[in-house]
Amino acid sequence: MTATESTATESASTGVRLRPEIAALPPYRQGRPAPADGFKLSSNENPFDPLPSVQQAVAATAGSINRYPDATALALREVLAARFGVSADEVIIGAGSVALIAQFVLAAAGPGDEVVYSWRSFEAYPGLVTIAGATSVAVPNRPDHGHDLDAIADAVTERTRVVIVCTPNNPTGVTITRAELDAFLARIPADRLVLLDEAYVEFVRDADAVDGRELIGRHPNLVVLRTFSKAYGLAGLRVGYAIGPVGILDAARATAIPLGVTAAASAAAIASLEPAAEAELRERVEVIAERRDRVRAALIGQGWPIPVSQANFIWLPVGERTSEIAERLFDAGLVTRAFPPEGIRVSIGEEESVDTLLRILNELVEG
Numbered sequence: 338m339t340a341t342e343s344t345a346t347e348s349a350s351t352g353v354r355l356r357p358e359i360a361a362l363p364p365y366r367q368g369r370p371a372p373a374d375g376f377k378l379s380s381n382e383n384p385f386d387p388l389p390s391v392q393q394a395v396a397a398t399a400g401s402i403n404r405y406p407d408a409t410a411l412a413l414r415e416v417l418a419a420r421f422g423v424s425a426d427e428v429i430i431g432a433g434s435v436a437l438i439a440q441f442v443l444a445a446a447g448p449g450d451e452v453v454y455s456w457r458s459f460e461a462y463p464g465l466v467t468i469a470g471a472t473s474v475a476v477p478n479r480p481d482h483g484h485d486l487d488a489i490a491d492a493v494t495e496r497t498r499v500v501i502v503c504t505p506n507n508p509t510g511v512t513i514t515r516a517e518l519d520a521f522l523a524r525i526p527a528d529r530l531v532l533l534d535e536a537y538v539e540f541v542r543d544a545d546a547v548d549g550r551e552l553i554g555r556h557p558n559l560v561v562l563r564t565f566s567k568a569y570g571l572a573g574l575r576v577g578y579a580i581g582p583v584g585i586l587d588a589a590r591a592t593a594i595p596l597g598v599t600a601a602a603s604a605a606a607i608a609s610l611e612p613a614a615e616a617e618l619r620e621r622v623e624v625i626a627e628r629r630d631r632v633r634a635a636l637i638g639q640g641w642p643i644p645v646s647q648a649n650f651i652w653l654p655v656g657e658r659t660s661e662i663a664e665r666l667f668d669a670g671l672v673t674r675a676f677p678p679e680g681i682r683v684s685i686g687e688e689e690s691v692d693t694l695l696r697i698l699n700e701l702v703e704g
């Protein structure tokens with residue numbers, strides 16, 4: 338079949354000529370809403386209500402919503418630049434870090450190029466690569482559900498333009514150590530972009546795990562991505578950031594849809610970085626990290642093989658039983674994210690959800 342024939346086929350349902358690879362993409366699949374009295378544990382959201390100071394900062398922007406926001410979110414960039422010891426030009430803000438990943442992929446990879454990442458990982462990667470017109474090279478996770486960095490480095494070819502590394506990995510929660518990442522980066526040619534996706538880094542408690550902050554400024558091809566959606570609880574406002582070499586960031590600024598970061602999002606992020614607010618947010622992160630470790634220990638005690646998670650979720654590698662177990666949890670009021678036939682990702686949410694989770698999974702073990 339020629340490309341033209343395939344276009345006609347794919348667009349048959351609309352009568353409009355669409356890119357066939359785009360028409361074939363599954364639309365973004367959001368988790369089901371939680372039933373009344375249930376819990377949404379499907380999107381790795383922060384279960385705590387927004388801080389009053391953050392809500393006030395957002396409210397204060399309401400009087401100027403007739404104006405466009407500052408196109409580069411300079412005020413937020415300056416706060417982050419001071420924190421990371423870089424210039425404001427080495428920081429880019431996006432409408433969520435997922436938007437930034439898309440911008441970087443678009444900036445570096447197009448038709449004929451390859452983007453390498455571990456799999457299973459963040460479900461947005463394959464679609465973003467396809468949208469750029471590039472080709473995904475998905476390298477299977479190790480048996481312990483972590484990245485196989487040697488295999489990823491082996492998969493880099495002349496066609497590779499981007500390598501995405503996710504730590505802690507979504508949905509398995511497994512981290513990469515500093516030593517592993519150093520050895521990996523030494524194997525990647527300096528002219529290939531490496532994206533270090535650290536959406537969950539604030540939940541990490543393992544001292545050996547890599548912290549992208551320590552790598553900033555050391556590699557000409559490395560960009561570190563973080564978000565305010567998870568630890569800072571601003572998922573609904575859409576704000577994330579990346580830090581890296583100016584030339585790479587400039588290319589990502591060029592591929593952005595303009596004015597995507599609202600003034601409310603910037604104001605909320607800045608308010609969240611105020612010392613008192615951030616201290617409170619960090620305490621909440623501590624609560625979630627403790628809850629995660631407690632849930633994992635309890636499930637291991639029940640006999641479930643849960644990988645070590647350093648994120649705000651755990652991974653149940655239940656294979657062919659994925660859909661059945663996810664349905665059972667749903668019936669008990671827990672919405673989780675099922676990836677049949679691999680496993681279920683369960684976000685660490687409200688304390689009240691924990692008993693139900695442990696009870697249902699225990700019932701499944703016993704009978």
Ligand SMILES: Cc1ncc(COP(=O)(O)O)c(C=O)c1O
Pocket residue numbers: 380381432433434435436459503506507534536563564565566572575576577
């Ligand atoms: C690994 C990873 N990266 C990036 C993101 C994007 O987060 P956001 O666009 O909300 O900043 C997510 C969200 O779930 C994620 O899991």
